[in-house]
Amino acid sequence: MTPLLHTSALCSSPPPLSTLTADPIAYSFLASFLGRVERLLLRWTGSNCLGDSGKMATAEPIMNASLVPDSELISRAVQAACGTIRAARDVLVERHSFAELAAYLDRVVPILDQLKATTPAANRDGTLADAAGILAREVEAARALALDCGKRNRIYLLLNCRRIVTRLESATREIGRAISLLPLTSLDLSSAIRDEAKLLSDSMVRAEFRAAAAEEETLRKLESAIQEHNSDRSYANSLLALIADAVGISKDRTVLKKEFAEFKEEVAEAKLRKDLAEAIQMDQIIALLSRADATSSFKEKEVKYYSKRNSLGSQPLEPLQSFYCPITRDVMEDPVETSSGQTFERSAIERWFADGNTTCPLTMTPLNTGFLRHNITLRKSIEEWKERNNIIIISSMKSKLSLDDEVVLRSLAQLQELCEEKFSNRECVVMEDYLPILVGLLGRNNSQIRNHTLYILRLLVEDSDDNREKIAEVDNAIQSIVKSLARRTDERKAAVALLLELSKNNAICGHIGKVQGCILLLVTIINSDNNQAADDARELLENLSFLDDNVVLMAKANYFQPLLRCLNSGPEYLKMKMVKALAEMELTDHSKETLFKEGALQPLLQMLSLSDADGKRMAIKAIQKLSSFGPNGLQIIRDGAISPLLDLLFQAIPASSNLRDQVAATILNITVSAAALQTNEALSILKSDAEISRLFSLVMLTGPTIQQSILGTFYALCQLPSAKDMRTKLRQFSAVQLLISQCEHRDLSVRASAVKLLSCLMEDGDDNVSAESVTQRCLETLLSIIKTSKDEEEVAAALRIISDLPIGYTHVTRWIADAGAITVFVSYIRDAKLSGPFRNKLIENALRVLCRFTMSTNPECQKIAAKSGLIPLLVQLLGSGTPAAKRYAATLLCQFSESSLSLSRLVERHGGFWCFAPPPEIRCPVHNGVCSAETSYCLLEADAIGPLLSLLGDSDSSICDAALSALSTLIEGERLQSGSKVLHESNGIAPIVKVLSSRSTELQEKALNVLERIFRLQEYKRIYGALAQMPLVDITQRSNGPVRALAARILAHLDVLHDQSSYF
Incomplete structure (x- = not known):
């Protein structure tokens, strides 16, 4: 047969130790001879292939x-x-x-x-x-x-x-x-x-x-391992993984073990066919791969280990003399044989040659410096001697780990050195049952002990799934390791590295993720300054994301990449699970921003097209959460992503479903979030008049929950700076009439939303529309809301609606007054309990409403308001109110002051003996009668002159205008002399002169009118003329029209211009 691997590899590779009884050279010759015979047989038999049974x-x-x-x-x-x-x-x-x-x-x-x-x-x-x-x-x-x-x-x-x-x-x-x-x-x-x-x-x-390249690479590594006699378990694990990749099988231990068992059966059949060369090589490969974790159980390895250990004795042996290098006098690591037959440490003899020596260091005979051959037999003997001694040393050290810290540290250092030296030593540590002891050391108070222990445990689990499982089986092992994540930098780094190795076993990932606080600590480490620990923590989290529950825990700890990956590319059931988790999760603004930036919106929008109602509901709820962060809501609108939500809202969905409720609430959330940013950008949510009308019509066709959301959405849209067109279109769609009817809605939330939106539409609306729509019944409804509502924003809106009604409609004023509402309005100004976010709006709108009841043409209403204690409140607001409140307060005081002269009571003359007469009444310096703040609304009696004068320096010209109007009432008609005197004594004329420098032409004109009257009096012309001259000259030079003529007239009073000047 053709040799399975290259003939050179077969010839140079020794058989296992158990079969190495013959001379390696003779063995090599035999294998080579069998290979040649096999090739001859191949040519003789013709076309051969691998038969069904191995024959x-x-x-x-x-x-x-x-x-x-x-x-x-x-x-x-x-x-x-x-x-x-x-x-x-x-x-x-x-x-x-x-x-x-x-x-x-x-x-x-x-x-x-x-x-x-x-x-x-x-x-x-x-x-x-x-x-x-x-x-x-x-x-x-x-x-x-x-x-x-x-x-x-x-x-x-x-x-x-x-x-x-x-x-x-x-x-x-x-x-x-x-x-x-x-x-x-x-x-x-x-x-x-x-x-x-x-x-x-x-x-x-x-x-x-x-x-194929992958197959050739695998064969080369197998040949190399056999040639170098590499029996390391780690190397066997990597070779088995390489084989699995090359042939396309799973790396699951069960699958690998089954495949390996079938492989051994094939080899057994080859032996039956007496394919000797192939059988020898296959035995070598089987011996090598049998060292891998997947090919034999831990119990099998344990039995084999103790069988070997029990035959070793209890004391280490000294090295044989042949183990020492003749040059270095140290035990050799890589013994090589020279051409003289002597053996040396490779590095030592190479250094000897590099120094120019060409003879043997022992025999001094000439050497071939290019010839060095592995002394495999000696090397194997040295390795066996070391392994024997290490087993004895390791088995005797265990008891020392229960002693004091100093002894423990020395023992751990020695144990660490042994584990770093060779993989077989790590196996020995595990077989000797060190794991429970090492895990126990993680509970010691000494951080050095914990650091050493974590490092040793990491060495033990590297490339060994068996050891990972054994550690996980130790009570509280994972919990003890996780505790180190919260400690100092070095220990934290070691703990992350250990957990990373453990996480390469999927079953252990579940244990790690379940330890309380583990994932949160890992996410914290990602953001630390230690790059290695951060990288390991990131990789560990990636491994833990193998389990869906861990992905959810990561998201709760603000690590969203695994969850987003599941949302984008996971199977449907997983997407559903992640969306549900996201919908029910408590998110900070930072988390919402991160999720949105990393692309959470698109997969959520895609889920809206699913037929599953629960999936849609969860997706909408998640979008609602994300959109509650203002910039997210704004971006949703910019991207046009609100359209799918509107389409869903317009669909006919069974009444039993609350899906539309959630959709409407989400649209509201998006709009409110965007409106809160106060951007000047024109935001397009509803793209056409038809869409506006269609959405608003749902107010009449849906239940309270959707009604509230739609009304709230339109209210938010009407609050935008660019919302004038929206308000105009809603009025055209008869929204005012519909909203007035909704103000009587039994659902308080719907009613409040209707009142607020109606307030917006009334602000810049048509007076005729207001007159037609706001009936006595409507006013009664609004007054009822003002008196009874607990919603401050709703009350403020109702007040605003009434204040926006045309003042010319006296019947409206009479209806409100007859309903006893004036005292209610005053109470909102007086009530010190108001402290909510709408307190200022309540006060401003109450003041604005009262402006229609305190005009001099309506003395009865003035009287009611004054008796309610309004005037002192107004004086107080001049100093402490908002800008709008100051303006309205000054306007109200002006209206009150216009009636003061007619209400000032003449001083009575008493006859008879002076000694029996009552004390003389104090005459008002302005009105020349008896005055009070409550009865004659006198500004002097109300101590309002000082606060009004202080407003003349305000940067808001409307506030200055209102204050100047109020002050000007003091010098009207016959009160010029007395009023000017009071202003002079109050140091009030100089501030009026300063108003001449205002940029507001209207304000300048009002100040000129006041000064023109005052400077008719010689006394004040003399005192303030010089002060006013320069501002007046400036006005005559820079202004035109009435303002210029008025300034010139005053200059004439001051004898600066003659009466016939062209300035008049």
Whole structure:
């Protein structure tokens, strides 16, 4: 037989220790001789392939070609070719090579069909018959080989891949030669067929087949391991994994063990066939692969270990003299033999040669410096001696690990050194049952002990699934390792590295993920400064994501990549599980932002197209969570991703489903989040008037939950800076009338949403629409809301609606006053309990409403408001209110002050004796009568002049305007003298002069009107004239129209211009 591997590898590779009783050179000669005999037999037997039972089989015998009709031979060849093509699809190895052969045969079949059609049944001469016979035999042999390669053990086929490609190459070339022997020129065939046959024959004769690169690499590593006698378990594990990849089988231990058992059966059959060379090599391979974890159970290894250990004795042995290198005097690691027959350490003798020496260091005889040969026997003996001593040392150290810290540290250092030295030492540590002791050391208070222990445990589990499982079986092992994740940097790094090795076993991944806090700690480590620990933690999390529950835990710890991967590319059941987890998860704004940036939205939107209602519901709930972070909601709108939600909302969904409720709530969430950012961007959610109308119409067609969401959505849209068009369109769709009816809704949430949206639409609406829509019943409803609602935003909106009603509609004012609402409005200003987010809006809107009741033309309402204690509250707001509140307060004080003169009571004159008269009443310096804040609304009595003067310096011109209007009431008509005096004494004239420098023309004009009256009085002209001159001159030079003329008139009062000046 042809040797399974290269002959050189066979000859240079020693047999296992148990069979190495003969001289290696004699063994090599025997193997070489058997190989030559095998090749002779191959040539003698003709076409051979791997038989069904492992025996060498030949193709079906072909009868004497001269006795068989040509057409029959050709038919057999066609049948065999078709059978080969089919069988080539199912081969387990060398798929590419078999596919190449099948491609050739695909071209052969049409030629043979044509040949058969033109060949007479009688055999004319032997040429065609001989060629057809060869063709049929070779194609049949190829078919038999393909069938064999489709059912034999994969490992066995892999190890025979070189022989297989050799047979394929031989068969292909023989078929090509047979085609060239066909007498095509003498037959009635087309030139195209003859040309095709010539090209095909030439191509097949030159065909070359080679084993696949992965298969060649695997064979080279096997040969190297046998040649170097590498029996390391780690290397055996990696070789078995390489074989699994090469032949396309799972790396699952059960699968590998079954495949390996079948391989051994194949080898046993080879021995029965007395294929000695193949059997020897296969025994070597079996011995090597048997060291792998997957090919034998832990119990089997344990039995073998203790059988060996019990035969060793209890004391280490000193090395034999032959173990020492004559140059270094140390025990050799890599002994090599020189041409003189002496053995030295390789590095030592190479250094001897490098120094220029050419003689033997011992015998001083000349040496061939280019000849160094492995002394395999000696090397194996040294390794056995070391292994024996290490087993004895390791078995005797265990008791020291229960002593004090110093002894434990020394023992751990020695144990670590042994584990680093050789894989077999690690096996010994596990077999000696060190694992429970080492796990126990993780509970010590000494961090050095814990660090050493973690490192040793990692060495033990490297490339050993058995050891990983043994550690996981120790009580509290995983928990103890996880605790180290929360400790100092070095220990944390060692713990992550150990857990990473353990996580290569899928079953252990479940244990790791279940330890409380483990995944959270790993996510924290990812963000640490230690790059190696962070990389290991990231890889560990990737391994743990093998389990769905771990993926959910990672997401809860803000590590979302595995969850997003499941959402994007996982099976449907997994997507559902992840969406449900995301929907029920508590997310921070940072988490929402991260999920959105990393692409969570698209798979969620895709799930909306599913037929499964639960899937849709969970996806919508997750989108709702993500959109509650403002920038996410804004981006959803920008991307047009809200359209699928609107489509779903418009669909006819059974009433029993709350899907539409969730969709509507999600649209609301998105809109509110985007509106909260106060962007000036024009956001397009509803793209057409029809869509706006369709959505708003659902308010009348759905239940309270959807009604509230839709009303809230429109309210948020109407709050946007670019929402004027939206408000206009809603008014055109008769939204005001509909909302007024909704203000009486029994569901308080729907009512509140309707009132707020109505408030928005009334702000810049048509007065005629307001007059027609707001009836007495509507006002009663709004007043009821103001009096009873617990929702401050709803109350503020109701107040705003009333304040937006046209002041000219006196009947509205009368209805409200008759309902006793003025005191209610005042109470919202006075109520110190207001502290919510809408407190300021409540106060501002209450002040705005009161402006219609405190006009001088409505003395009864003024009186009610004053008796309610409004005026002191207004004075207080001048100093502490919001800008709008200050403006409204100043306006209200102005309106009150306009009535002060008529309400100021004359001072009564008392007759009789002065000693019996009551104390004289104090006369108001402004109104020359008896005043008070409550009865005559006097600004002086209310201590409002100072606060009003302070507002003249406000940067908001509307506030200055309102304050100046209020102050100007002090100098109206006959009060010019007394009012000017009060302003002077209050240091109020200079602030008015400063107002002349305002950029607001309206404000300048109002200040000019006040000063024009004051400067009519000689006293104040003299005092303030110089101060006002420059601002007045500036106005005359820079302004036009009434303002310029008014400034010029004042300058004339100040004698700066004459009365006939062109400025007038």
